[in-house]
Amino acid sequence: MEVENSPAKRPRQKKKKKTDASSSSRTLNPNWALLQQKLSSHPTPSPPLSHYPKYQALGKRKGRPDEEGDASEPDPLAPTSTDFSVTDVLAMDCEMVGVGPEGTRSALGRVTLVNKWGNVVCDEFVRPLEHVTDFRTQVSGIRPRDMRKAKDFRLIQKKVAELIKGKVLVGHALHNDLKALLLSHPKKDIRDTSEYHLFRKEGRRKALRHLAAEFLGVTIQNGEHCPIEDARAAMLLYQRIHKAWEKSAKTEIRMKQKKRQKKTERVKIDTLTT
Secondary structure, three states, X not given: OHHHHHHHHHHHHHHHHHHHHHHHHHHHOHHHHHHHHHHHHOOXXXXXXXXXXXXXXXXXXXXXXXXXXXXXXXXXXXXXXXXXXXXXXXXXXEEEEEEOOOOOEEEEEEEEEEOOOOOEEEEEEEEOOOOEEEOOHHHHOOOHHHHHOOEEHHHHHHHHHHHHOOOEEEEOOHHHHHHHXXXXXXXXXXXXXXXXXXXXXXXXXXXXXXXXXXXXXXOOOOOOOOHHHHHHHHHHHHHHOHHHHHHHHXXXXXXXXXXXXXXXXXXXXXXXXX
């Protein structure tokens, strides 16, 4: 009998302990048991993720915009397409280095061409025919280490000549760039932002950085020059007014043709009368 009764007594002791714990809990906090009953009888569903506010980094002040939403204004000089093809209009810019005993004579150190979208189709450091005595880094941005990957002048000259052949060439003071490349280009296919009348003030040429600030609202050439940036600025200046520019270019070509015809007719008349 004692063996049979012992298992029955043990559960009662455990139950008593549990009751004691519950009793002590109610003594400590009378509302605890009531809260437990409510939660067990009416479970609260978890709200959807949309209920919660957007994640913010620790230590972030209220009202401060997220980094993603705090994006700066788009760069006007950024390419407007992912097309890297050689288009019918190209913009070119060159950077010069100094050669000769005092580095006073200019030689080609870097040449860049971008298409009408602003994407680079050619960007090469050039090894001049003469020894470089002044890298003019403060303006050109070219350093001695850049000459390690520079290519032979004749090779780049041929490459550029092939790229610009039959194309409308845009740039600023292009006569300097073409002179450094020892190349020529048909005048009818040149669009020089330093020469176009709308970009000149009282007949005087403006620097490219001034045109970029005035017409594009961007700052360039603030220190070392970037030929990619300069070529894009020239292209964008051209694109802004290309319809009016092309119209005036065609008008100028027609006027020159008429002058040539009149001159030819005068020569014929003179030869007949003599």
